[in-house]
Amino acid sequence: MQAIIYICTCNSQANLEINFMGTKENALFFEPYNLNGLQVSNRIVMAPMTRSRADNPAHTATELTALYYSQRATAGLIIAGGTFISPEAVGVINVPAIYSKEQVEGWKLTTDAVHKNR
Numbered sequence: 001m002q003a004i005i006y007i008c009t010c011n012s013q014a015n016l017e018i019n020f021m022g023t024k025e026n027a028l029f030f031e032p033y034n035l036n037g038l039q040v041s042n043r044i045v046m047a048p049m050t051r052s053r054a055d056n057p058a059h060t061a062t063e064l065t066a067l068y069y070s071q072r073a074t075a076g077l078i079i080a081g082g083t084f085i086s087p088e089a090v091g092v093i094n095v096p097a098i099y100s101k102e103q104v105e106g107w108k109l110t111t112d113a114v115h116k117n118r
């Protein structure tokens, strides 16, 4: 099915409109939404993407990781990339892991930055 997506800028409420084969639907893109008990500020969901910003021997998320996610903090929901849960699981260079205390602290830089910038 073909869909034409455009953002209506004709009023102060910037709603996304989707035209499915001639049937226009107002998607309320920027409206708050309750996602099965998780209250999100809009319906924009960021898909997980592998970001290789943990350029350190400890595979720890750094300020650079925090910067990437904080720049996208206004999305309703961010799904961060996959993270390694054990040394054996590490399989991609510079991807942050989460099996040590130091790595957990590294990820906190990101969650703190996102919450500050949302």
Ligand SMILES: Cc1cc2nc3c(=O)[nH]c(=O)nc-3n(C[C@H](O)[C@H](O)[C@H](O)COP(=O)(O)O)c2cc1C
Pocket: 047, 048, 049, 050, 051, 081, 082
């Ligand atoms: C852990 C994980 C990491 C991912 N990393 C990337 C990535 O680096 N780049 C990318 O384009 N898609 C990545 N994807 C896939 C996207 O999140 C998304 O699901 C994909 O683009 C599928 O979108 P589509 O179904 O609209 O094609 C990743 C998915 C997962 C689960």
